[in-house]
Amino acid sequence: MENDFIAATGKKVSIGAPVVLWNEKGGFTCPNKRGRQGLAQHDPALNDAPTQAESRYQILDLDRAYRDLTRKVHQLVLHYDVCYSSHHCHQIMKASAFKGSHFYLDLDGTLYQTCDLYWKTNTAPGDDGGGNERAVHVEMANLSSEALAEDSELYRVEKDLYRLKRGRWELDLPEKYRKKLRDPDYKARPARTWGERGYFSRVINGERIRMWDFTEEQYQTLIALCRGIHQLLPRVALKVPYDAKLRRTPLGKIKNPEKFCGVLGHAHVQSGSGGTAMKKHDPGSAFDWGRLRRALAATETTNERR
Ligand SMILES: [Zn+2]
Structure with missing residues (x-):
């Protein structure tokens, strides 16, 4: 076990x-x-x-x-x-x-x-x-703001990394990280989503943070x-x-x-x-x-x- x-x-x-x-x-x-x-x-x-x-x-x-x-x-x-x-x-x-x-x-x-x-x-x-x-x-x-192409500074992602797949938001995890998960078939989906756009947006300590939620398994x-x-x-x-x-x-x-x-x-x-x-x-x-x-x-x- x-x-x-x-x-x-x-x-x-x-x-x-x-x-x-x-x-x-x-x-x-x-x-x-x-x-x-x-x-x-x-x-x-x-x-x-x-x-x-x-x-x-x-x-x-x-x-x-x-x-x-x-x-x-x-x-x-x-x-x-x-x-x-x-x-x-x-x-x-x-x-x-x-x-x-x-x-x-x-x-x-x-x-x-x-x-x-x-x-x-x-x-x-x-x-x-x-x-x-x-x-x-x-x-x-x-990934926090790095998942949004518009906000990404560190990784300079070209497309938003969360995509709608059959009506559900899912993290498009690059192969090299996916295969290192304990279960490489795991699909990372946010536990909650905000309206049509999916991500949350609030100001924290003076800066707007736009990000998708953590997964249900993480909570x-x-x-x-x-x-x-x-x-x-x-x-x-x-x-x-x-x-x-x-x-x-x-x-x-x-x-x-x-x-x-x-x-x-x-x-x-x-x-x-x-x-x-x-x-x-x-x-x-x-x-x-x-x-x-x-x-x-x-x-x-x-x-x-x-
Ligand atoms: Zn910290």
């Missing part, structure tokens, strides 16, 4: 969704791990230093490491990867001297865990610079991941930012994001106001925050009844 657990410092939690760990066949190993400040079960020379040999990333006392990690980490940050697939995302991480992410969530709902959650990955510094110390991260496969695995992370790291509460007056989750930067305990987006912590960190928009205008919020709230209620 395939694996369905995520792991941190020797602890494992089954999440009921397909997971491939870094040390398994077909897995991806984070190329650029770092030590978290204040955690003491590793060589401090691994904190904010260039990437070192894999053998140097040793966790000394697993029980102490777990206790310290549960105190330190209180956020799961959601990203889109602006990639065709998780395989593509991993190529980008490997080409960088510092980038990484604990998890990649592929189009087909497969979750790849790239390293023990004890380690820090450089995924979202936040405007305050402390964003990676307090968080674990998931990069969800979605299902993401909800399972949030529950699993909460079980492993209880300070990551099963909640998302919410504006009670507007009765919705804001899409851009929130107030005092460093204090938030729960699941939030890259755009919630980083609007580019902090100096060095760039302005961010992910997980973007198509992401269904309402669905995630309701699913997590339902979990809380079920747990309380137990």
